[in-house]
Amino acid sequence: MNIILLGPPGAGKGTQAQILVEERGMVQLSTGDMLREARTSGTEMGKKVAEVMDRGDLVTDEIVIGLIREKLESGNAGGGFIFDGFPRTLAQADALGALLAEEGQALDAVIEMQVDDDTLVARVVNRAEEARAAGKPVRADDNAESMKTRLMAYYKQTSPLIGYYYAKGKLTSIDGLGAIDEVRASIAKVLG
Numbered sequence: 001m002n003i004i005l006l007g008p009p010g011a012g013k014g015t016q017a018q019i020l021v022e023e024r025g026m027v028q029l030s031t032g033d034m035l036r037e038a039r040t041s042g043t044e045m046g047k048k049v050a051e052v053m054d055r056g057d058l059v060t061d062e063i064v065i066g067l068i069r070e071k072l073e074s075g076n077a078g079g080g081f082i083f084d085g086f087p088r089t090l091a092q093a094d095a096l097g098a099l100l101a102e103e104g105q106a107l108d109a110v111i112e113m114q115v116d117d118d119t120l121v122a123r124v125v126n127r128a129e130e131a132r133a134a135g136k137p138v139r140a141d142d143n144a145e146s147m148k149t150r151l152m153a154y155y156k157q158t159s160p161l162i163g164y165y166y167a168k169g170k171l172t173s174i175d176g177l178g179a180i181d182e183v184r185a186s187i188a189k190v191l192g
């Protein structure tokens with residue numbers, strides 16, 4: 001089964017993806033994680049994306065589609081893929097459909113995690129404070145200023161995907177506000 005977790009920054013996509021990896025042996029494909037890895041590797045691409053990411057804007061479709069293409073071509077996930085933070089634009093959604101078709105695979109479900117803006121900002125600022133307190137690295141884009149840009153990028157460029165997948169009959173929207181375990185249960189209900 002291949003699924004997309006769709007939702008604004010701070011909605012809990014990464015947390016729920018981790019749970020699905022552990023419980024169902026699925027493979028998480030997070031373009032955010034891939035890009036953070038790329039920037040620490042010191043490659044040209046890494047340097048180019050670092051500034052864009054820290055500001056909270058989206059990196060180019062070409063770069064992220066290339067990252068996903070590599071992963072899809074290089075490995076077959078027995079338990080299926082969880083796309084986390086991808087696609088984020090209509091062009092990426094079209095590209096994903098084409099890539100899956102090339103691999104003889106399908107998209108089974110898109111789960112939209114709904115969380116209000118005030119909660120999202122609070123969660124992300126809190127994530128930074130917790131990391132700082134624990135002496136862990138703090139994401140450069142986990143601050144109120146970048147968060148404004150990230151939210152606007154979501155509403156402008158990513159939220160059209162809600163209609164796109166609804167029209168394809170793939171979309172289920174769930175409440176992402178509850179405790180981690182409550183959200184886990186809502187997702188389990190969708191996936192069966």
Ligand code: AMP
Pocket residue numbers: 009031032033035052053054056057058059060061064084085086087088089092141150
């Ligand atoms: P995330 O970890 O999903 O919140 O992503 C962190 C940042 O990486 C985003 O704010 C974007 O700058 C960049 N990014 C991650 N995934 C994508 C994507 N699919 N398209 C464009 N930019 C992305």
